[in-house]
Amino acid sequence: MPSVFHKAIPSDRSVNLTIQQNTRHISVAKYAPLSFTRCRHTSRRHQDHAGLSESSDSCPAIRLTPRAARAKARRTMSAQPFLPEDFLLSTEWARTLYFEHAIKQPIFDYHCHLPPDQIASNRQFENLTQIWLAGDHYKWRAMRSNGVNEDFVTGNKTSDYDKFLAWAKTVPNTLRNPLYHWSHLELRRYFGINDIINEQSAPKIWEAANAKLATPALTTHGILTSNRVNVVCTTDDPVDDLAHHIAIKKTGIGTKVYPTFRPDKALVVNTPAVFNSWCDQLAARSNKEVKDLASFLDAIDSRHAFFHSLGGRLSDHGMENIPDTDCTENEAKAIFAAARSGAAATPEQTAKFTWFMMLFFGRLDAQRGWTKQLHLGAIRNNNTRLLKRLGADAGVDSIGDFPQARGLTRYLDRLDSEEKLPKTVLYNLNPADNYIFATAIGNVQDGVTPGKIQFGSGWWFLDQKEAMEWQINALSQLGLLSRFVGMLTDSRSFLSYVRHEYFRRLLCSMLGADIQAGLIPADRQLVGSMVENICYKNAEAYFGLEAGKL
Numbered sequence: 001m002p003s004v005f006h007k008a009i010p011s012d013r014s015v016n017l018t019i020q021q022n023t024r025h026i027s028v029a030k031y032a033p034l035s036f037t038r039c040r041h042t043s044r045r046h047q048d049h050a051g052l053s054e055s056s057d058s059c060p061a062i063r064l065t066p067r068a069a070r071a072k073a074r075r076t077m078s079a080q081p082f083l084p085e086d087f088l089l090s091t092e093w094a095r096t097l098y099f100e101h102a103i104k105q106p107i108f109d110y111h112c113h114l115p116p117d118q119i120a121s122n123r124q125f126e127n128l129t130q131i132w133l134a135g136d137h138y139k140w141r142a143m144r145s146n147g148v149n150e151d152f153v154t155g156n157k158t159s160d161y162d163k164f165l166a167w168a169k170t171v172p173n174t175l176r177n178p179l180y181h182w183s184h185l186e187l188r189r190y191f192g193i194n195d196i197i198n199e200q201s202a203p204k205i206w207e208a209a210n211a212k213l214a215t216p217a218l219t220t221h222g223i224l225t226s227n228r229v230n231v232v233c234t235t236d237d238p239v240d241d242l243a244h245h246i247a248i249k250k251t252g253i254g255t256k257v258y259p260t261f262r263p264d265k266a267l268v269v270n271t272p273a274v275f276n277s278w279c280d281q282l283a284a285r286s287n288k289e290v291k292d293l294a295s296f297l298d299a300i301d302s303r304h305a306f307f308h309s310l311g312g313r314l315s316d317h318g319m320e321n322i323p324d325t326d327c328t329e330n331e332a333k334a335i336f337a338a339a340r341s342g343a344a345a346t347p348e349q350t351a352k353f354t355w356f357m358m359l360f361f362g363r364l365d366a367q368r369g370w371t372k373q374l375h376l377g378a379i380r381n382n383n384t385r386l387l388k389r390l391g392a393d394a395g396v397d398s399i400g401d402f403p404q405a406r407g408l409t410r411y412l413d414r415l416d417s418e419e420k421l422p423k424t425v426l427y428n429l430n431p432a433d434n435y436i437f438a439t440a441i442g443n444v445q446d447g448v449t450p451g452k453i454q455f456g457s458g459w460w461f462l463d464q465k466e467a468m469e470w471q472i473n474a475l476s477q478l479g480l481l482s483r484f485v486g487m488l489t490d491s492r493s494f495l496s497y498v499r500h501e502y503f504r505r506l507l508c509s510m511l512g513a514d515i516q517a518g519l520i521p522a523d524r525q526l527v528g529s530m531v532e533n534i535c536y537k538n539a540e541a542y543f544g545l546e547a548g549k550l
């Protein structure tokens with residue numbers, strides 16, 4: 001064994017040292033940020049050793065015996081425990097920002113797909129499959145990719161336990177996919193189960209999780225309360241009667257739950273069967289005849305007003321892109337009439353009608369002080385076999401490459417020039433377009449509302465570590481990260497609130513690294529308050545929704 005060792009000497013020069021040190025030093029320094037080391041063998045400070053680590057046998061003055069070399073190799077293989085308390089938080093500043101600022105913030109979930117009926121009824125889930133796998137197309141895709149038969153993914157001939165077991169067997173094969181982190185975090189944070197998920201641990205996990213699911217802690221109200229979710233905005237069709245939202249208000253839950261107006265079916269003049277069915281439902285729900293374009297718009301307006309009366313302040317649209325076109329009122333009237341009589345609109349007519357309607361929807365939102373959300377760029381239903389078997393949202397959608405820049409910027413400019421541009425959040429699905437979105441928002445900021453036009457958080461395939469960093473970096477470089485309204489779940493699952501933890505850790509990690517590198521000031525007041533704003537306070541100020549106080 002080498003006869004020399006290194007002694008840690010306290011120092012108040014940690015910031016300076018850190019700047020000089022290489023990556024290896026930083027990874028060690030996170031456990032002793034206020035110390036540097038001096039080599040007793042050479043009496044030299046180790047940062048003078050071209051950035052070598054504190055480990056004695058890293059000293060270039062030492063020649064290792066074969067046995068010491070093997071011992072060193074074993075140490076090199078050592079690892080932190082899986083998902084430690086400071087996971088993703090690689091600097092002392094990141095840990096301070098996370099534990100002193102981010103974690104203390106409640107959650108403002110301004111866009112999700114939680115089923116309102118399950119909140120109204122305070123649903124108690126029968127078993128882990130019901131709360132964890134049903135409806136989760138991220139997991140479905142992973143299982144299919146892992147060779148799991150569809151019967152065990154979505155089939156109705158297999159038991160819930162069989163489906164859970166198929167998932168547990170899949171989890172070890174999801175290493176480096178965010179599902180691996182999410183799944184383990186979900187079991188830990190909601191169920192207190194720390195096991196690594198695999199076929200062997202599955203029976204024990206099933207039993208322990210189901211026992212916990214039978215307690216009030218894991219009803220839908222229990223989950224929203226314990227996660228301090230002050231606001232939930234669900235996603236709702238304008239023809240929905242919102243009875244569940246009305247019922248939720250009577251339950252006394254501390255979370256404020258609001259509907260979001262998502263009128264995607266108002267645009268589908270290319271599929272008259274769907275369009276006309278929706279128009280008929282709209283007529284029935286609004287008690288208005290829908291016989292021409294004017295009455296169609298009037299009926300939509302009345303539903304918008306109804307959502308507003310229940311506290312709704314957001315709309316949402318899922319579309320490939322905003323078409324780069326124009327459409328007169330007469331053109332829109334003709335397209336509407338043709339579709340209403342059963343004739344499918346051409347792609348060009350559909351684009352025109354979309355442009356016309358999106359301007360109408362923008363004006364509606366502006367008039368009532370709402371925020372518009374645009375989810376752009378998905379190419380949907382790309383598997384005819386599964387679409388026939390399961391319908392939409394079967395987990396067969398992917399990232400499209402539709403032109404975004406011109407249609408989007410013209411759309412925002414047109415509404416802005418009419419002084420009818422609502423607050424708007426743009427979600428991008430194609431990372432190649434991040435800079436397009438991050439610059440598009442800057443064209444039409446109004447100098448009144450901070451961050452009026454937002455580049456939304458990494459969406460769908462992009463709500464994972466790498467892509468969330470891309471979004472944060474694009475927004476930082478081209479806009480104001482400080483005005484960002486932050487994370488949302490966009491999930492159908494009540495177990496997805498760990499995604500806020502994931503986002504917050506990433507955010508703090510990035511800012512902590514910047515501080516450590518001297519790129520932003522080491523100022524708790526400045527950076528800590530920015531973290532709190534992005535995690536919660538910006539959203540609370542921006543959306544104009546009364547929040548719960550959990």
Ligand SMILES: [Zn+2]
Nearest residue numbers: 111112113490
């Ligand atoms: Zn969504």
